[in-house]
Structure formats: C-alpha cells, structure tokens
Amino acid sequence: MSMTTNKLAxxxxxxxxxxxxxxxxxxxxxxxxxxxxxxxxxxLPVPQIARKTLANGLEVWVVPRQGLPRVDYVLAVxxxxxxxxxxxxxxxxxxxxxxxxxxxxxxxxxxxxxAAQGYGGSIGASALNDGVILSGDALAxxxxxxxxxxxxxxxxxxxxxxxxxxxxxxxxxxxxAAQAQPGYKAARALSAAVYGxxxxxxxxPTEASINAVSAQQVRAEHARRFRPDRALLVVAGRISxxxxxxxxxxxxxxxxxxxxxxxxxxPAQPSAPAQRLFVQRDGSVQSAVRLGRPGIAATDADxxxxxxxGIVLGGGFSSRLMQNLREDKGYTYGARGGLTALxxxxxxxASADVRNEVTGASLGEFVYEFGRLNDYPVPAQxxxxxxxxxxxxxxxxxxxxxxxxxxxxxxxxxxxxxEFLGEYVPKIRAVDAAQVQAMAKKYYAxxxxxxxxxxxxxxxxxxxxxxxxxxxxx
Amino acid sequence: MRKRHLCxxxxxxxxxxxxxxxxxxxxxxxxxxxxxxxxxxDNGLTVVVSTDHSSPTVGVSVVYHVGMRLEPKNxxxxxxxxxxxxxxGTPVARKGVFDKVISGGGGRNNGSTRPDYTNYIEVAPVSxxxxxxxxxxxxxxxxxxxxxxxxxxxxxxxxxIRVNVKNQPYGGFMWIDIGQHAFQKWENNHxxxxxxxxxxxxxxxxxQSFHRDYYGxxxxxxxxxxxxxxxxxxxxxxxxxxxxxxRPTPAPSDYSEGLNTAEKRISQTDAxxxxxxxxxxxxxxxxxxxxxxxxxVLGNVLAGDDASRLYQALVKQRQIAINVSPLYGLGDxxxxxxxxxxxxxxxxxxxxxxxxxxxxxDEEVAKIAQNGVDAATLKRVKTKMLxxxxxxxxxxxxxxxxxxxxxxxxxxxxxxxxxxxxxxxVTSADLQRVAKTYLTRxxxxxxxxxxxxxxxxxxxxxxxxx
Numbered sequence: 001m002s003m004t005t006n007k008l009a010x011x012x013x014x015x016x017x018x019x020x021x022x023x024x025x026x027x028x029x030x031x032x033x034x035x036x037x038x039x040x041x042x043x044l045p046v047p048q049i050a051r052k053t054l055a056n057g058l059e060v061w062v063v064p065r066q067g068l069p070r071v072d073y074v075l076a077v078x079x080x081x082x083x084x085x086x087x088x089x090x091x092x093x094x095x096x097x098x099x100x101x102x103x104x105x106x107x108x109x110x111x112x113x114x115a116a117q118g119y120g121g122s123i124g125a126s127a128l129n130d131g132v133i134l135s136g137d138a139l140a141x142x143x144x145x146x147x148x149x150x151x152x153x154x155x156x157x158x159x160x161x162x163x164x165x166x167x168x169x170x171x172x173x174x175x176x177a178a179q180a181q182p183g184y185k186a187a188r189a190l191s192a193a194v195y196g197x198x199x200x201x202x203x204x205p206t207e208a209s210i211n212a213v214s215a216q217q218v219r220a221e222h223a224r225r226f227r228p229d230r231a232l233l234v235v236a237g238r239i240s241x242x243x244x245x246x247x248x249x250x251x252x253x254x255x256x257x258x259x260x261x262x263x264x265x266x267p268a269q270p271s272a273p274a275q276r277l278f279v280q281r282d283g284s285v286q287s288a289v290r291l292g293r294p295g296i297a298a299t300d301a302d303x304x305x306x307x308x309x310g311i312v313l314g315g316g317f318s319s320r321l322m323q324n325l326r327e328d329k330g331y332t333y334g335a336r337g338g339l340t341a342l343x344x345x346x347x348x349x350a351s352a353d354v355r356n357e358v359t360g361a362s363l364g365e366f367v368y369e370f371g372r373l374n375d376y377p378v379p380a381q382x383x384x385x386x387x388x389x390x391x392x393x394x395x396x397x398x399x400x401x402x403x404x405x406x407x408x409x410x411x412x413x414x415x416x417x418x419e420f421l422g423e424y425v426p427k428i429r430a431v432d433a434a435q436v437q438a439m440a441k442k443y444y445a446x447x448x449x450x451x452x453x454x455x456x457x458x459x460x461x462x463x464x465x466x467x468x469x470x471x472x473x474x
Numbered sequence: 475m476r477k478r479h480l481c482x483x484x485x486x487x488x489x490x491x492x493x494x495x496x497x498x499x500x501x502x503x504x505x506x507x508x509x510x511x512x513x514x515x516d517n518g519l520t521v522v523v524s525t526d527h528s529s530p531t532v533g534v535s536v537v538y539h540v541g542m543r544l545e546p547k548n549x550x551x552x553x554x555x556x557x558x559x560x561x562x563g564t565p566v567a568r569k570g571v572f573d574k575v576i577s578g579g580g581g582r583n584n585g586s587t588r589p590d591y592t593n594y595i596e597v598a599p600v601s602x603x604x605x606x607x608x609x610x611x612x613x614x615x616x617x618x619x620x621x622x623x624x625x626x627x628x629x630x631x632x633x634x635i636r637v638n639v640k641n642q643p644y645g646g647f648m649w650i651d652i653g654q655h656a657f658q659k660w661e662n663n664h665x666x667x668x669x670x671x672x673x674x675x676x677x678x679x680x681x682q683s684f685h686r687d688y689y690g691x692x693x694x695x696x697x698x699x700x701x702x703x704x705x706x707x708x709x710x711x712x713x714x715x716x717x718x719x720x721r722p723t724p725a726p727s728d729y730s731e732g733l734n735t736a737e738k739r740i741s742q743t744d745a746x747x748x749x750x751x752x753x754x755x756x757x758x759x760x761x762x763x764x765x766x767x768x769x770x771v772l773g774n775v776l777a778g779d780d781a782s783r784l785y786q787a788l789v790k791q792r793q794i795a796i797n798v799s800p801l802y803g804l805g806d807x808x809x810x811x812x813x814x815x816x817x818x819x820x821x822x823x824x825x826x827x828x829x830x831x832x833x834x835x836d837e838e839v840a841k842i843a844q845n846g847v848d849a850a851t852l853k854r855v856k857t858k859m860l861x862x863x864x865x866x867x868x869x870x871x872x873x874x875x876x877x878x879x880x881x882x883x884x885x886x887x888x889x890x891x892x893x894x895x896x897x898x899x900v901t902s903a904d905l906q907r908v909a910k911t912y913l914t915r916x917x918x919x920x921x922x923x924x925x926x927x928x929x930x931x932x933x934x935x936x937x938x939x940x
Contacts, residue, residue, distance in 0.1 A: 029568065029569075029570040029571055029574050030568070031571065031574075031575065032566045032567045032571060032612075033566075034566070034608070035567070035575065035605060035608055035609075036604040036605055036608055037604075038579060038601045038602055038605065039600070039601040039602075039603070039604065040601060041599065041601050042530035042599070042600065042601070042701075043530075045529070045530065065528075066528060067526070067528055067868075068506065068864055068865070068868055069503060069504040069505065069506050069864065070861065070864065070865065109780075109790065110781065110786055110790065113779065113780035113781035113785075114781040114854060116779075116781070117778075117779060117781040117854045117855065117857070117858045118853070118854040118857060118858075119857070120504070120857040120858050120860060120861030121858070121861060122779065137861075138861075139504045139857065139860070139861050140503045140504055141502075141503050141504050166790070166793060169793070169823075170789075170796045173749050173796045173821065173823060173824075174796060176748040176749050177643070177747070177748060177749045177796075177821060179748065180643040180746050180747055180748045180749075181642075181643065182641065238503070283745055283746070284641060285636050285640050285641050286633075286636050286637065286640075286641045316577055316582070317573050317577060317582075317583070318573045318574055318576075318577035318578070323570070326630055327569075327570070327626065327630075328626075330625070330626045330627075330628075330629030330630050330633070331629075331633070332630075332633050333630060333633040333634040333636075333637050334637075353633070353636075353637050353641070354633070355632075355633060355636060381578075384578075385574065385577060385578030386577075388577075388578055388579060388580040389577045389578065389580055389581075391580055391599070392531075392579065392580020392581055392582070392598055392599050392602075393580070393582070395529065395530060395531050395580065395599050396531055396581075396582065396597050396598075396869075396871075398529065399528075399529040399531055399869060399870060400868050400869055401868075402868075
C-alpha cells in the first residue's frame with residue numbers, strides 16, 4: 001500500500017520478463033545531445049473524493065470515474081489484522097481473512113464464488129498489519145449486487161466448521177511450501193530483528209499456531225474485529241457519488257458494532273540493536289541477503305523525506321542499489337531498499353538474492369551505498385530525477401481505479417487522511433538534499449542495520465567474517 | 475430464466491457476424507470499445523494508437539516479432555539475453571542513459587521475452603513521450619556492442635535463472651520442463667532460459683546479427699495508448715522512427731506441429747520443494763482457429779477461479795489439492811502464434827497422488843465432453859472473462875502492449891475489440907467439441923514433481939510411468 005516503489009512494470013512480466021536495464025543514474029551519465037526535451041508538465045490531477053459517514057460510524061468515500069465499465073470496492077477494517085492477533089496466535093489474521101468469503105448466512109463458499117463470477121468480478125479478503133481489507137469488483141451493471149455480497153460477507157460470515165478445518169489443513173501445506181522459499185525465511189528473521197516482540201513481527205504462522213485455531217475462535221474474533229465504527233468503504237469507478245452513498249446505505253446501514261472495540265496497537269520500537277543472523281538452507285545456490293532496522297510510522301513528520309531517501313537508495317530500476325549490484329557488478333537480478341511505514345511504526349529494509357560466491361562482496365556494496373547516502377548530499381540532478389520518478393508513479397497509479405481505491409484504503413489504515421493522496425507529490429517536491437542526508441543519518445546508517453543471510457553456511461561462511469558474528473537461526 | 479439464456483446464446487451467435495455488439499450478455503453499460511488507429515510507415519513499422527485523455531500519461535510498447543522459437547540452435551536463451559542487451563546502451567546513448575531518462579521522466583519500463591515475440595514497454599507522464607520514442611528508435615538503429623556489457627548481462631541473466639529456477643522450489647517445471655517433453659520440434663521444446671554454457675558462449679557477433687536480422691522496423695509494431703491523439707502519435711512515430719531503414723528478416727522455419735498421440739508421464743524429484751506438485755499440459759488449438767475461443771472458455775470453466783469445476787472438485791470436495799491454476803505457456807489464451815500448452819498446475823497433499831489428481835481432472839473433462847456445460851455456468855464464466863479482458867486493458871502500459879502484441883500476432887490490432895464477441899459466441903456444444911479434441915489423454919503431458927525427501931520414502935501413490 002505504500003507508494004515507495006512501483007511494482008507495476010515488474011508485475012507485468014512473467015518469469016522470463018524483467019530485463020530492465022539499469023542506469024548509472026548518477027551525474028556521470030551524459031544525456032545524448034539530440035535527446036528531445038521533456039514537454040511541459042500537465043497539472044497534477046487530484047482525485048475528487050466525496051465523503052460521508054453513516055449513522056453507525058462507517059466512513060464511505062466515493063471516487064467517480066469514467067473509463068472501464070467496472071466498480072471497485074475496498075472495505076478496510078482497522079485493528080482487524082495481524083496487529084490484533086494474540087501473542088501465541090502468529091499469523092492468525094491471514095487464516096481468518098481467507099475464511100471470510102467461505103460462507104455467509106445465505107450462501108455457502110461455492111455460492112459466494114459463483115455469485116462473484118457472475119457479476120464479472122471477484123471477492124476476497126487479506127490481512128495486513130493494521131487491518132483487514134475485504135475487496136470486490138464487478139462490471140458496472142452489477143455494482144449493486146456486488147456491494148450486497150460484500151456487505152453479506154462482512155456482516156454474516158459464518159465460518160463453517162468444515163471450511164475452517166479445510167483451511168487449516170491447507171494452511172499447514174501452504175506453510176511447508178512457503179518455508180521452502182528463501183525469501184519467506186528471510187522475511188521472518190528480519191521482521192523479528194526489526195520489530196522484536198511487537199505484533200508486526202508475527203505475520204507468519206507456525207504449525208502450532210495453525211493447529212490451535214478453532215471455528216468458534218474465528219467466529220468470536222470476527223465479532224470482535226469487524227465493526228462499522230472502525231471501517232472505511234471506498235467506492236471507485238463508473239458510479240456517481242450519490243449512487244455510491246445510496247448503495248452503501250442500503251448494504252451497510254443496518255450493520256451494528258457489538259462488544260468492546262479492539263485496542264489500538266502499541267507503538268513499535270523506534271530502534272533495536274543491530275543483529276547478525278544466518279538461516280541455514282541446505283543446497284542453496286544463492287544467498288538471500290537482507291538488511292534492516294526499525295523505521296517510523298506513516299504519520300511521523302519524517303515520513304515523506306525518509307521515504308524519498310529510500311527511493312534514492314533502492315526504489316526502482318535507476319536506484320543506487322540496482323545500478324551498483326546489478327548493472328555494475330552483475331551480482332544479482334535485482335536489489336532494492338527503502339522504507340515501510342505502518343500505523344504504529346515501520347521498517348527500513350534492503351534486499352538482494354546473490355550467488356554464493358559474491359555474498360560477502362554484496363554485503364560490502366550494501367554497506368557502501370548506505371554509507372554514501374549518509375556521507376554526501378544527493379546531487380541535484382539525481383534528486384530532481386528521483387522526485388520526477390515519484391511524481392510519475394503517482395500519475396501512473398492514479399490511472400487505475402483499483403490502485404486509487406487501494407491507496408486510499410491503505411493510507412486510511414495507517415492513519416493518513418484522504419487529502420494525503422493529492423498532497424503527496426507536492427510534499428515530495430519540497431524535500432531538499434540536506435533533508436535527505438539528515439534522514440539518511442537518522443535511519444540509513446549502515447551500523448544500525450541488522451543483517452540476515454539465508455543460504456548454505458558452508459558455502460559462504462568465510463565471506464561473512466568482516467561483518468561480525470552471525471547467530472545461526474533455524 | 476431459460477428463455478433469457480436462450481436469447482443470450484442466440485445473441486452470441488449473431489455477434490459473431492457483427493463485432494459492433496461486443497458484449498451480448500452484459501448490460502449496455504458494460505460495453506467498452508477501445509479506439510484503435512493503425513498506420514504503417516514507409517520503412518514497414520506498424521504504429522497502433524489508442525487515445526485516452528483521462529490521465530496525463532502514456533503507455534508505449536515496442537513489440538518485435540521474434541522470440542525463443544527463432545533463436546539460434548546452439549544458443550538457447552539467446553532471445554532473452556538479447557532482450558537484456560537492448561538496455562545496455564547505443565553509440566549515442568551510452569549505458570545507463572535509457573533508464574536514467576525513463577525514470578527521470580517519471581516513467582517505468584520493462585521488457586519480456588516470449589516464444590513468439592519480445593516486448594519493450596514504458597509508461598510515463600505524457601511529457602516524456604518524445605524522449606521515449608527517441609530512445610526506442612535509437613536502439614532499433616543500433617546497439618553499443620561491447621564485451622563489458624555482454625559479460626555483465628550474462629551474469630545478470632544467470633542470477634535471474636538462479637532466482638527463478640535453480641534456487642526455487644519447483645524451478646518453473648510447469649512452464650519450462652513440460653514444454654521440453656510435450657513438443658517435438660526444437661523451436662518449441664528447448665529451454666528458453668537457456669543453459670549456462672550456451673549463454674556464456676554468446677558472442678558480440680551473435681548479438682550483432684540478431685539485431686540486424688530481427689530488430690528492424692519492418693519486424694516491429696509500436697503501440698501507444700493514452701493522452702495523445704492518433705495524428706500526434708503518427709507524426710511523432712514518423713519523426714523518430716521514419717529514418718530507421720528496414721532490413722531483411724530471415725524466413726522462419728516451419729515450427730508447426732500436430733497434437734500428440736500418446737500420453738507422456740514424467741516423474742521428477744525436487745531437492746528444495748516440501749510439497750508435491752503436478753503439471754498436466756495439453757497442446758492448444760492454433761491461434762485464429764475456430765477452437766481458440768472455446769478452448770479459452772473451457773480453460774476458465776475448469777480452472778479460472780474459485781467457482782471453477784476443478785477448484786471445487788480438487789480443493790473443496792475431494793480435498794486432495796491445495797490449489798489449482800491454469801497456464802497458457804508463457805502468455806495467455808490469446809497471445810501465442812505457434813504450438814503452446816494449456817497447463818494445469820496444482821500442489822497436492824502428500825497423502826494423495828498425481829494419479830488421484832488426474833482422475834478428478836479426467837472425470838470433470840469427461841462430464842463436459844459428454845454433457846456440455848449448463849447455461850447458467852456458461853453465462854457466469856463468459857461474464858467473468860469479458861470483465862477480465864477489459865481489466866487487462868485498464869493500465870495504459872498493458873493497453874499499448876496488448877494492441878502491439880495483437881497487431882503482431884493476429885495482424886489486426888482491432889482484434890482487441892473482437893475478442894469479447896468471440897467469447898460471447900462460444901456454446902456448450904463448442905466446449906464439448908474442444909474437450910473431446912484437445913483435453914484427451916493422448917494429447918496430454920504430465921510431470922509429477924515430488925520433494926526428494928518424500929520420493930525417498932515409499933510413495934503413497936502408485937508409481938508414475940516413464
């Protein structure tokens with residue numbers, strides 16, 4: 001949900017895709033003489049958002065748009081995600097979110113899926129740190145019944161015993177499959193180093209936490225977590241504001257909160273000792289290298305400048321990490337880094353998967369790039385290029401209504417207002433090189449970063465010595 | 475209800491003759507027609523433009539009509555390696571310029587290699603359009619052929635293969651390995667990622683001749699979608715590409731092949747995977763044949779989403795698989811132009827077997843072959859496919875690319891407006907026919923991929939043949 005990096009192009013290409021050459025975006029690359037100039041920029045379009053709060057507290061935002069014959073809905077429910085999971089129920093929220101669409105008071109799971117298909121759309125839910133997102137879309141003519149289906153799921157999800165059992169059995173297999181991925185292991189180790197015992201560190205389940213789930217517990221948690229006074233409904237697409245409000249009132253006007261609301265998530269730690277962790281993966285031909293430290297909440301005053309610093313470092317194909325590790329050294333297919341900002345805290349992260357032989361050398365380049373960001377101001381042209389890159393990402397994202405709906409809901413979940421979407425680019429533009437460097441010193445100092453390596457210890461051990469003593473994790 | 479469905483079918487048949495009624499079963503408000511303007515420049519470059527002023531941005535795609543099928547025989551992986559080299563600079567725009575200009579203009583860019591084509595795509599604020607076209611024309615003219623960038627990208631591609639294949643559980647067997655067994659001709663059955671040895675053997679001379687032979691304007695289509703009119707776009711295309719000379723393109727070998735006549739079963743072990751998996755692939759009807767749209771619909775009836783027959787049967791009722799998903803080679807049901815596969819991929823539970831999964835697939839296919847598909851299901855699936863088709867054209871970068879790819883493969887960019895009617899026109903009888911013709915045991919290739927740890931233990935499954 002963050003606007004840090006644009007994965008649009010990446011997601012387009014299948015496995016063979018992503019050639020993406022990378023530039024030396026630094027001042028050393030001279031532009032060709034005959035390159036045409038950029039044309040004048042057109043005014044930045046700001047999405048027109050009509051807002052209303054229903055009597056039960058549900059906020060409704062409608063973004064009418066032309067174009068595709070489709071309507072997108074996102075129902076975001078705050079404090080319903082991983083942040084609300086008990087300490088011994090790691091990853092519960094994802095199992096719970098998946099089960100939302102597996103049966104309602106009126107329909108079984110198959111009927112829910114068939115209804116969505118018949119509306120020319122889909123319905124699904126996913127867990128985030130700060131909430132659960134229940135979203136759906138449909139052809140324009142099916143806008144009303146699709147919202148009805150979403151409301152039916154939100155208010156009458158039944159979590160049938162058999163569906164819960166099946167979901168648990170599949171989650172156990174899914175966990176096995178996921179654990180075979182180096183990135184999954186690396187994410188777990190790094191989030192523990194960054195977030196400590198905060199709920200943000202507990203997004204991945206364990207065999208025990210999956211086995212402990214009961215249907216009764218899922219129902220109780222749903223009653224506790226899903227409530228209109230903690231929810232936002234975003235409507236975007238071929239629909240008027242008036243029509244959107246009317247549909248929302250019909251579908252959700254009767255929704256009532258019960259019991260006591262889930263408490264807000266406690267702040268995550270602002271700093272942590274830098275750790276060195278090695279996770280063994282037998283036979284690995286690459287090392288998954290990760291660096292990171294605690295970051296800041298999205299509402300922190302440093303959010304925008306710190307994010308810009310992260311984009312210079314590792315935010316796209318032209319970022320310093322990509323240029324250096326991929327285009328200069330050929331160590332990796334992709335290197336990236338930057339900031340993740342949530343409601344109660346966040347993380348600085350950087351990553352690359354590199355072949356065994358260059359694991360130590362790659363770590364050295366990460367340390368070098370973090371250091372360079374600290375020690376020197378970003379050159380004016382590079383800063384200007386990066387700001388244009390961010391502004392372009394905003395324009396490209398706003399082109400698609402699904403992305404607008406998701407951005408609005410995501411911003412709201414982390415505590416940012418509706419206006420933030422339109423203010424974002426001007427705020428980025430206002431950041432100067434001195435601020436970027438100050439942010440680098442505050443959040444991107446190499447000495448503060450924990451380092452996680454997932455790979456084959458025997459193959460890379462000797463290269464790690466200069467980076468400290470690595471604790472072996474399972 | 476019944477009468478309405480009948481009307482839908484009739485309407486669907488009529489639309490075959492008249493593409494103007496693109497979406498018979500969807501409401502009037504659900505219709506969407508893309509404006510499409512096409513012009514061929516004197517040097518043979520075809521330019522396709524679709525205007526949309528709703529966002530001050532523009533998507534660009536340059537599609538070259540060459541992919542993995544036409545790469546040199548002792549150079550597996552070369553078409554894709556070459557794609558990487560297209561970002562490594564030219565004599566006038568040195569290494570680094572391309573991405574610096576695109577990113578610094580606020581844009582994103584990428585490229586990908588498929589069996590039939592290679593595409594280069596950008597999306598950016600429209601203020602950067604002229605720069606993008608200049609850069610694309612510049613690298614169509616010539617490249618900076620030098621050993622340093624070649625070596626650099628050989629390393630990067632090898633890392634890509636490590637990330638996606640060698641260090642990855644399942645290693646892409648559902649799209650790499652299965653084609654090697656399902657197809658007879660080298661053009662169709664070699665590994666498009668390539669061997670490390672072939673990649674290392676690639677020389678600057680190879681790069682030079684590939685660029686000369688296949689990267690001329692006459693072998694390319696330029697697609698532009700977004701905040702620009704056809705007149706403006708054609709003028710800019712002419713301004714930047716008009717001076718690039720056309721050059722002869724070698725005639726392609728005949729890589730067509732018929733359906734398979736005997737089932738193939740392959741067993742593989744996987745050192746990294748923890749859960750067994752199966753891929754079953756069937757050769758597809760030819761692109762443009764009357765069976766293409768029915769096969770696309772059948773593919774969705776079987777495995778398109780959670781409402782599909784196989785998801786319900788394998789995951790929900792029998793509970794022997796964790797998931798099931800369809801693949802169409804490296805693309806989709808519409809963007810191929812030579813032999814390709816419809817492949818079902820599933821992770822199955824360790825106490826089940828590949829045979830059990832196949833038995834359920836056979837059962838569901840047999841039901842359709844015998845009875846067809848009920849009207850309600852057919853209508854639902856077609857409605858969803860129509861919406862999916864529109865959704866795929868939402869982003870300008872995808873819109874530009876779909877137009878350029880469709881022009882390249884179908885010879886008609888406006889096919890993007892005809893595909894909804896093709897979907898609408900599919901009948902239950904069509905589904906019966908294609909189920910019987912293509913989803914046969916004889917035309918099937920199956921790989922059972924088991925974790926090494928599980929394979930070492932006595933298998934719960936009957937041993938796979940071959």
